[in-house]
Amino acid sequence: MEHKLSIYNTLSRKKEEFVPLHANKVGMYVCGPTVYGDGHLGHARPAITFDILFRYLTHIGYKVRYVRNITDVGHLENDADSGEDKVAKKARLDEVEPMEVVQYYVNRYHKAMEMLNILPPSIEPHASGHIMEQIDFVQKILDAGFAYVSEGSVYFDVEKYNLKHNYGKLSGRNVEDMLETTRELDGQSEKRRSVDFALWKKASPEHIMRWKAPWSLGFPGWHLECSAMGTKYLGEQFDIHGGGMDLMFPHHECEIAQSTAALGKETVKYWMHNNMITINGQKMGKSLGNFITLEEFFTGNHPLLTQAFSPMTVRFFILQAHYRSTVDFSSAALEASEKGLSRLMEGYARLQKLAASATSSVETAGLRDKCEEAMSDDLNTPIVISYLFDALKAINLVHDGKETISSADLGELKAVFSLFIEDLLGLKAENEAGSGNxxxxxxxxxxxxxxxxxxxxxxxxxxxxxxxxxxxxxxxxxxxxxxxxxxx
RNA sequence: GGUUCGUUGGCCGAGUGGCUAGGCACCGGUCUGCAAAACCGAUUACGGCGGUUCGAAUCCGCCACGAACCUCCA
Structure with a gap:
């Protein structure tokens, strides 16, 4: 039975039926990592969330082009005073080439993603490889009259844009309020208004990463890469744009403004945002310094961890919560997930060896349908998992000889478990020490x-x-x- | 201050008007030489106060508490 996929669209703040712009094809763009540090649990969440979406869309028959970028330029480190970007700063400290730092962390990110069994995206563009596209994009916005040049930098004119379009529609802000609350902070800036944001930034003398543009030797603004690369690979209009909730404002709001200004129309149909991972009720994040890197999870080498946790345990832990809820990290919660996962995977292995009988005394029909229904309801993986645990009970009862299963039911059960556990949830057996010996x-x-x-x-x-x-x-x-x- | 969201049993975490997800822990039982595993069973919930309704964890209002965003962030 077919279930229509519904997904929560941040723009409308409700679940909507997913209807692709082009029959059978889906374009999906997700904000990837800034590669100037090791990936942490917070990076795993969007990667896993949109991996599930990627897998599910593919499963229900769409041809999906999944673009996830690598941010390796832009994103200013401090306020206006230095104008130096994160990657450049780190590179100078380490006395290596900026691209060397980028490559180092990209490699490590890929390694962690692979361990978490996250499928690689279709295209993984680097911001540094798309400077020309970004310069073109800035020019389009200038031509449309929604940007101005100021001392070699280009800024987006939010107030002017807001006269024709609605700046703040995604995050529920309005420009007047923002001007009210931030006016005092607005000093001798090159910007006309505090709400304006940089499209192109002139590089300061010590700034290493710089490119030639009509306005100055400089680098692209914080939000531009996603607009430029999204439209380059997915077209001027595409289906899904995803990322963490913390990117809703200003990042995604600015993207909408940039694209609308440059192209004259809305680019993204469905905006999806995964919620944060918290630690003691507070967001786990780089700036708060309370994050645990993925490598620390895998090795157990962190004061907050009582033991090492395998990549699959981390994946399962994240999937046990709905992607739009915060999920509170604790070692105890991870341990609970580890045990649950282990029981599930043992049952899955046991299922392969089950003997069929003439008839079934267990009820397994409908499992596939229920799981599909949960997945199609805004990717409700916790519910899918709960159904799998229900079925696990039946498997164990048959295994113990207390119940029977027909070969038809057994075949279906195997197929459903394989589909949901391996193909859609992306869980795989982890053979530890000694395998193969x-x-x-x-x-x-x-x-x-x-x-x-x-x-x-x-x-x-x-x-x-x-x-x-x-x-x-x-x-x-x-x-x-x-x-x-x-x-x- | 503004915007958005949340508060579920010992812990984690689903659930949007009636049919009390699921996992982990704990307790009792079955099985076992004893364990382990597995199975069966029991217990513990919906922040507070009002309202709508035959009926609310679920809808509405107020209050309390918490979080995220408003500055780079997944």
């Missing part, structure tokens, strides 16, 4: 077979000794009807 596995089997013999002779002392010592080494031993199972 046959000799090692056989040695453990040998020990456990000796224990089995001891058990048959009712030599509990020997049998418990083997089990206890293996347990102490980190193995988990389970006795089964006709033998044993183990894992580490």
């Amino acid at each position: 046959e000799a090692y596995k056989k040695a453990i089997d040998l020990l456990l077979n000796m224990r089995l013999e001891a058990k048959q002779n009712k030599d509990w002392a020997t049998s418990d000794k083997i089990r206890n010592e293996l347990t102490a080494l980190g193995f988990e031993i389970k006795d089964t009807k006709d033998g044993f199972e183990w894992k580490i």
